[in-house]
Amino acid sequence: MQYSPIRRFNPLAKAAEDKGMRVYKLNIGQPDIVTPECFIGAIRNYDQKVIAYQQSQGDANLVQSIIAYTERDYGVSYDEQDIIITMGASEALTMAFSVLLNKGDQVMIPEPFYTNYTTFIALAGGSVAPVPTSPADGYRYADRELLERHLTDATKAIACISPGNPTGNVLTDDDKEVIAAFAEDHDLWIIADEAYREYVFDGRKPSTFAQVEHIRDRLIVVDSVSKRFSACGARIGYAASTNREFMEGMLKIAQGRLCVPTVDQVGAAALFRLPASYYDEVRAEYEERRDAAYEEIMRIPGVVCRKPGGAFYMSMELPVEDAEDFLLYMLTEFNEENETVMFAPASGFYATPGSGRSEIRIAYVLNPADMRRACWLIRTGLERYKAR
Amino acid sequence: MQYSPIRRFNPLAKAAEDKGMRVYKLNIGQPDIVTPECFIGAIRNYDQKVIAYQQSQGDANLVQSIIAYTERDYGVSYDEQDIIITMGASEALTMAFSVLLNKGDQVMIPEPFYTNYTTFIALAGGSVAPVPTSPADGYRYADRELLERHLTDATKAIACISPGNPTGNVLTDDDKEVIAAFAEDHDLWIIADEAYREYVFDGRKPSTFAQVEHIRDRLIVVDSVSKRFSACGARIGYAASTNREFMEGMLKIAQGRLCVPTVDQVGAAALFRLPASYYDEVRAEYEERRDAAYEEIMRIPGVVCRKPGGAFYMSMELPVEDAEDFLLYMLTEFNEENETVMFAPASGFYATPGSGRSEIRIAYVLNPADMRRACWLIRTGLERYKAR
Numbered sequence: 001m002q003y004s005p006i007r008r009f010n011p012l013a014k015a016a017e018d019k020g021m022r023v024y025k026l027n028i029g030q031p032d033i034v035t036p037e038c039f040i041g042a043i044r045n046y047d048q049k050v051i052a053y054q055q056s057q058g059d060a061n062l063v064q065s066i067i068a069y070t071e072r073d074y075g076v077s078y079d080e081q082d083i084i085i086t087m088g089a090s091e092a093l094t095m096a097f098s099v100l101l102n103k104g105d106q107v108m109i110p111e112p113f114y115t116n117y118t119t120f121i122a123l124a125g126g127s128v129a130p131v132p133t134s135p136a137d138g139y140r141y142a143d144r145e146l147l148e149r150h151l152t153d154a155t156k157a158i159a160c161i162s163p164g165n166p167t168g169n170v171l172t173d174d175d176k177e178v179i180a181a182f183a184e185d186h187d188l189w190i191i192a193d194e195a196y197r198e199y200v201f202d203g204r205k206p207s208t209f210a211q212v213e214h215i216r217d218r219l220i221v222v223d224s225v226s227k228r229f230s231a232c233g234a235r236i237g238y239a240a241s242t243n244r245e246f247m248e249g250m251l252k253i254a255q256g257r258l259c260v261p262t263v264d265q266v267g268a269a270a271l272f273r274l275p276a277s278y279y280d281e282v283r284a285e286y287e288e289r290r291d292a293a294y295e296e297i298m299r300i301p302g303v304v305c306r307k308p309g310g311a312f313y314m315s316m317e318l319p320v321e322d323a324e325d326f327l328l329y330m331l332t333e334f335n336e337e338n339e340t341v342m343f344a345p346a347s348g349f350y351a352t353p354g355s356g357r358s359e360i361r362i363a364y365v366l367n368p369a370d371m372r373r374a375c376w377l378i379r380t381g382l383e384r385y386k387a388r
Numbered sequence: 389m390q391y392s393p394i395r396r397f398n399p400l401a402k403a404a405e406d407k408g409m410r411v412y413k414l415n416i417g418q419p420d421i422v423t424p425e426c427f428i429g430a431i432r433n434y435d436q437k438v439i440a441y442q443q444s445q446g447d448a449n450l451v452q453s454i455i456a457y458t459e460r461d462y463g464v465s466y467d468e469q470d471i472i473i474t475m476g477a478s479e480a481l482t483m484a485f486s487v488l489l490n491k492g493d494q495v496m497i498p499e500p501f502y503t504n505y506t507t508f509i510a511l512a513g514g515s516v517a518p519v520p521t522s523p524a525d526g527y528r529y530a531d532r533e534l535l536e537r538h539l540t541d542a543t544k545a546i547a548c549i550s551p552g553n554p555t556g557n558v559l560t561d562d563d564k565e566v567i568a569a570f571a572e573d574h575d576l577w578i579i580a581d582e583a584y585r586e587y588v589f590d591g592r593k594p595s596t597f598a599q600v601e602h603i604r605d606r607l608i609v610v611d612s613v614s615k616r617f618s619a620c621g622a623r624i625g626y627a628a629s630t631n632r633e634f635m636e637g638m639l640k641i642a643q644g645r646l647c648v649p650t651v652d653q654v655g656a657a658a659l660f661r662l663p664a665s666y667y668d669e670v671r672a673e674y675e676e677r678r679d680a681a682y683e684e685i686m687r688i689p690g691v692v693c694r695k696p697g698g699a700f701y702m703s704m705e706l707p708v709e710d711a712e713d714f715l716l717y718m719l720t721e722f723n724e725e726n727e728t729v730m731f732a733p734a735s736g737f738y739a740t741p742g743s744g745r746s747e748i749r750i751a752y753v754l755n756p757a758d759m760r761r762a763c764w765l766i767r768t769g770l771e772r773y774k775a776r
Contacts (some may be wrong), residue, residue: 007444030438030440031438031440032438032439033436033437035437040439041402044431049423049425050418051428051619051620052418054420054621088645088646090646104523116644120644123486164775176402201393230439232439233440233441233442233647233649234649234651235649253507256478256507257476257478257479257504259621259623261621261680262621263431263621263655264651268649327690
């Protein structure tokens with residue numbers, strides 16, 4: 001197990017800040033969007049005298065608010081037993097892999113992928129079977145032939161993060177049918193990580209994998225309030241599945257850790273009751289940021305980047321041999337009017353050794369003007385880095 | 389993995405309540421003591437616009453408040469790197485065993501013990517090596533000969549819950565020296581679960597294993613706000629160790645789950661700043677409850693019970709063959725003026741198959757009058773159960 005590749009450059013960034021530098025932080029998915037006031041408002045109104053254990057499955061009121069939201073916005077129905085509240089999507093994934101995997105089982109994941117999956121799966125005794133994609137192709141993976149090529153006897157599940165982290169790749173309805181048919185033919189579970197569900201651009205319609213009716217019994221949707229409501233510190237997520245045997249396994253594990261914090265669930269229930277217009281506003285804001293960032297990024301000579309369709313990440317290949325070395329330069333040597341920029345080197349998002357060394361991920365979590373400035377700093381930094 | 393033995397009778401209790409029964413719940417350590425107002429007060433005053441990720445290690449302010457509390461009340465010093473904030477003691481234990489254990493390693497635990505340890509240790513690939521104790525002996529285990537007898541080549545650590553759950557057994561200073569010497573001689577880690585640290589009675593002085601200076605490098609203290617501050621729903625705990633290599637391993641795992649909820653840490657920091665007089669008040673309340681419960685319990689003919697020295701649990705042997713069957717009777721057949729009682733059958737607290745079948749645990753989490761009534765209901769229920 002290694003230190004998080006997203007977080008391990010933090011000490012260098014802090015050292016730069018201590019020297020008086022401003023560091024634009026595009027490395028971590030921590031949005032600057034204000035958390036809706038109803039979150040802390042609901043907690044402020046919480047008047048129970050004892051902050052008691054909540055049910056292991058989660059606050060019934062929060063579960064109901066998630067059911068109502070999914071029905072309202074996606075026309076998808078869940079029963080109460082189909083939902084279990086977790087400490088962020090991270091815990092939902094850790095628990096789900098523990099239920100699904102036996103020692104030696106493999107989980108197919110298109111790479112690059114959100115790094116912590118390696119840990120979640122390893123803790124359950126399994127391993128990642130990466131499905132390679134390329135920046136030139138916009139990191140697409142919903143290709144039956146590609147998937148078949150990476151199937152083994154040990155494959156137990158396929159995990160899809162859509163909209164994608166770190167790629168921003170969004171599965172279309174047709175893509176989902178490709179993956180669904182593949183999973184059905186090989187009797188695989190589908191883990192659909194939809195933490196960024198609402199953040200799709202260019203007129204795409206937000207969707208959930210649960211809308212594909214015929215695979216619902218092999219589907220586990222994982223979700224979170226972190227990105228949707230800019231409430232990363234609430235640590236509220238959930239897993240949803242209509243497969244009862246799976247959910248029973250989840251409940252057993254959930255009982256082992258007793259429950260998820262009580263007041264955060266009170267706040268989260270209020271978040272899921274926000275009107276659909278909330279998503280429209282935030283989506284428009286992210287789309288503007290993406291457009292600003294993409295325009296600036298495409299001015300970098302030699303960059304390979306396809307415009308991402310969703311989430312708030314953009315991955316790209318830079319004309320460097322080693323993006324970590326470039327980041328090191330940006331944090332320790334580069335200085336443009338006391339400003340520099342931090343991003344995530346993409347090699348940490350790859351399971352295949354040596355892959356992604358020239359790639360980086362940026363999170364467009366700053367306002368459009370800051371995004372432009374930060375991307376300009378990457379371009380300027382690259383020029384100076386290569387001219388050394 | 390099985391359903392929690394503490395929680396799995398909940399549906400029956402709920403069914404009884406739905407029929408209009410009052411069920412005295414002595415089965416779970418959920419106190420009715422009011423959570424100090426400063427917890428929700430601090431959260432109400434939290435004014436950050438974005439509920440952002442906290443550091444993986446935990447809120448620096450909370451860490452400082454724990455350091456100050458341990459120094460003030462126990463004269464024990466910790467550095468900032470010695471503490472990591474976790475989702476309750478449960479997560480601290482899960483993470484600690486993941487760092488310490490390799491596949492096949494064993495952890496010695498005096499039995500009966502808090503059930504979830506089995507899961508925490510199994511998730512890390514290890515197994516529990518139970519050290520048997522007996523109700524007649526007050527569940528004592530700090531006996532060098534007894535410990536030696538249960539040591540194997542696979543033993544990697546010994547876990548001590550003191551004050552004990554489910555037994556209420558409290559380690560004396562001499563007891564700790566016995567365990568410390570045993571651990572040193574066999575190069576074992578000591579996991580000291582001190583969630584009930586302040587709740588010791590009959591003039592005993594609260595203590596921490598960290599006061600035993602010579603084993604600090606092999607000691608991991610696990611703690612929580614849940615019981616100490618009647619804040620079970622805050623899910624804030626921590627692990628403390630001066631062993632840097634161990635703490636580095638903890639931090640790596642902590643980064644995988646990002647962080648613990650932000651606002652609960654704000655509230656918890658306020659809790660640890662409460663004056664020492666807070667503990668005196670709550671301790672007196674629990675002592676009164678224990679005295680009330682113990683007096684009533686000792687009126688049960690054939691009961692085997694030693695007065696527990698701490699925590700808020702009492703374990704005992706009842707004159708029944710199968711305490712689960714007796715509980716089933718209490719929840720489905722027994723009715724005394726529309727009241728009944730729920731407790732935890734102790735067999736679930738044993739790793740040794742068949743052990744503890746006649747034993748139960750009660751949590752004295754209700755006020756003295758309710759405790760007396762609930763214990764009287766156990767006695768009356770027993771009479772009728774045996775007379776059937």
